[in-house]
Amino acid sequence: MTTVHHQREAGNTPLSMPHYTPAGTRLSNTTRYLCTAAFLVPGFADTVVDTLIGDMRRSVPPSHGFDLDPIVRQCFRVRRRQAAQHAIGTVLLLIAAYLSIVTVLAVAALGALVAFARSATLRELLERLRLPSLRWILAWALALFGGWIVYGLWQLIDEEVPSDYTDTAADAAGDHPWVALAVLLGIAGMLYAFRREDYRIVTAEFAPGAAPRRLRLRDTLIEDRLALIAAAQRGNVVVHHDDPFLGCGRVRQGWSLSLTLRPRTPDGNRPEEPVAIDAVALNQRIKKAIESMRADWLDEGQRVAGLSVRSYVVADGIRDEHDPVLDPVSGMPYTMADDATVDAIVANPQGGLRQYLRVVIPVRGKAIRDQHDDVILGAQALGISVSAFVHVAVEGGMLYAEFIGTVLPPLRPECLLADSLRPEKAASYALGSTLRTAIVDVVAGPLRLAQAADRAIRLRLAMSRSVAASTEFRTHDYGARVSVRDLASDRVPQSYLQKLDGVKYVKLVDRIVGEAIIDFLVEAGVDPLEFRQAVNQITMNNSSLVQVGTVLGGQNNFGGSGNVFTSSGGSAHA
Template identity: 30%
Template sequence: MTTTQVRAPVGSVQGDVTRYLCAAAYLDEKFADRVVEEVLADEISAVAPSPDVDLEAVARHCLAAREIRYPRDLKLAGAFGVVALFAPLWLLFVAFLASAVGQADRQRTLGARGRRQPDERALLRVGFQAGWIVLVAFMLVAMFSQLHLNSILSWLFGMYMFGVPAVLASVGAALYASMTMMRYDLATDELLRTSLSREAFACPALPLVPRRDWIKDRLAAIRQAQDGNVTVYSGYTPFMGFANAHSSWRLAVPLLPAERPAGVPRPDAPTPFSVAELVDHVRDRLGAAVERDGAPGTGDAGASGSLLIEDRVFADGATIGDDERFMSIYALAPVMRLSSDAVHEIILNPTGTVRHYLAVHLPLWGGDVVPSVFLHFSTVGDTLHLQCSNHVLGPVVADYHLVDRLRDPLTPERRREVLIEALSRTGTTLFGAPFRALDHARFERRQAKRMEHELAAMKQDPMYDLGARVSIREMALSSTYHNYFQVIDAERITSSVQLHTLAIIRKFLDSRGFDTTDFRSQQQTIVNQGIIQQGGTSIVGNQAVGTGASATQNSAGHSDMAPASSE
């Protein structure tokens, strides 16, 4: 992710990111389709949760958006069919006409600091543009209709009967399609202004969804996932739903008795501890620090309400088919919440494909930026191993923030803008309408066939993958940050959590009588330079060790520094 300037409203209130994703269901048809097809319709797979996102609300809005879109696509498919019946190649003219008319008001402006809305004469310019294009088309058809073509070519090009049927059908279809798109976009704009503004979303009313049993069950699974403590992932990386690792490091600390100066009586043997005790201690101390001083890196006690410290279990979806802890007799999808006893057992036995992490999340900028720190503890013999993986969920796509630009009631300027934008999209939407309408009509049948195949594979394949392959939140990730300070805030939080954690562990080991000399040395290295562990390669500062290793040093505002390779 880069830090290129993006002109878009930024989140500021808790719940903004959920609101943006709900708006995306209506603003981005591909996003809505992916959520329904890859998450909702994948009944057997796990759902990847993300901090501060109401996944159920997003899924419901995606379903509702598709239902609203279906009548529009049926009408556009009808217009498409009329032109295809009279003169198939005139479909290109319809697309050109709609696109050219939509671009008629894209005039140059001297303003460079904001968006200018169309003036009162915009629609007149659009009408004039459409009129002369139709006139030129009619004259060309009348001219070329004198050519002697065989019946097939004459039908394809619409040259029969002096081209009158082709012109009338094409112009009528273009007008009907344009009116359909304009009505649809005006209705969408009204929905966004009245239901998904920050004020209206404070008391949200979830949209109605089709009353089908499998949809009801899947929404329940999504709700369980966002309230759960388990992430069942597919593939190599376990942190599905939390973005890729921003940085990571590992420590190995020998658990040796603390030394004393010469002449001082030798102390008692160190007090042994279990990994579960260390995890509980770190969790409690982090929580106490938040209550006392506010969330790490903020100094604001009010921010502590947004801080989430949780035990999270990560499991490989291809290896849990026979694990009773993750399977339920009441649902197809894996169990997404384990009991405290089950989590305790996983902490004490960190082997295989199921691991425990102590996770710390702090949603910032209305949940648009969420830094997360994952801590894994284990002991092997007389060595304590600590792994820290830092992640930052960046902001969602800037276009989804459009809802914060809208004002209620609808102004004449905004109405003209919506109408002209609808015209500019009519051509491409018209060509895709028949396929979308057919796909929607066959959705239930296709879903039943898909489930038949999935259930058969689940019974026959012992390595059937139950893990989540996609994350709703990560689908919407922007490639750029929207504000410089989003980067600064995220890095400050992750750094503060790491420093607090290291200090807590050091004091814990000291209180138990263990030697922390080596730990202090490694701690100081992390504080001064930072250690990032990637694929078994140790990186200190900007130096990489290992064949083919690469290093990046993360510093505020310089997230795109060039890699340094070590051969």
């Protein structure tokens, strides 16, 4: 999908910006699911547009397994559709209010009560008071109260109009409750039509194997910004705001170790002069060891399918105006470092960039076959993704090694609707979705139209202000803040197998990294005893997803009382 150039222009930084090529004949599964999220996950489209487009200088995290370009385009499409829907609903609601303001107020009062009963604010309050079951009691009480309000208002409608009431306009505005109610039902019908079209788009355009549609945006400034972030997502340099592992999931396991590089001696003495080792060679050794988990010499069923290893260079988001990380043409940070630059970062750990090896295992699943090579069970994707980050540095005659394992939860169930919902069932599914929220949506058109207009205006202001802020001040925060994949994710893995595989693959990579480092140290003539002891202790004590402990020589505790061993030197954090 992308091709990267490594050429260095005269006088330019060794960092660069990747080239971007739009998707060809089909979108990846994750891209399809995130396009679906734009239509079905509330607030997703607005957050994506405001965050990625609103700040013209902000970087984006790498997009592993998906493409930002079609996702952002679908988000703009959803915003336009929603604006049209709110405009039509507002016009019809004004007509209904002209026919019978009392009817509209009655429905609005009932809608407000329903919205409050369903609100996150009420749920959080009851959870804080440890009364979660009270929410349903309040919901029924509010429903009865709302019904009483509606009944009282309808009683007012049925009262006889005074005989001396001669104002024709006022009479028309308050004497047609049934017609007003019919108009409100017309708004509900309009909402259903839009919702049915949403499900048609999801089940047709984002179905497996469907040819992608690349929507063109009318605004050239937005097109230019989208071209920049589409290219930036394919890099290996991550300019972050406060989370260098944005979009990779929660940290489930991690440790850091330090070791004095003392040589192995037959007499057991400990010379002062450390062994000189090559951090770049160690980095390459670890990469090769991890890649062996999918080697061709393994049986197909034993290979870790989809495993990939690549460099992951981390940089703080706050940069000076003349920082070499910044592209002087676009004003955005560079996001691609070539192999020579990565090696230089590894060899110079004191610099402002930190290099990790990023291991990604998408947990796609493999088909189970019998001895005759017949498929017993087809491949099943669990929806999670495991990442592991490995950093090594040689400094002051010591080795520092760091390991971080993360698990990215699956996408929300509604994002997968294109794979599960039959197109012929889209209409009935849309009807159920509309009925669940109709009492609120019917009267919310004016408010939501105002919010849509405000968002459009604020987007243009944010775009211009971000450019001005990056030029008016000597420093600016270019760091990425939001991952599109995170916005559509469940909070945690849901099924037992998702949790189990998340732990399993983190532990597998953890183990092979530790063994690769030990093997390299032995070959280099370094005494690996302290490192081996620390790694073994970490492995034994990482029985849960996250363990925290420290090793600083002497007695050391890992994650709890009773897990104690003695180390005469070196240090570790697990």
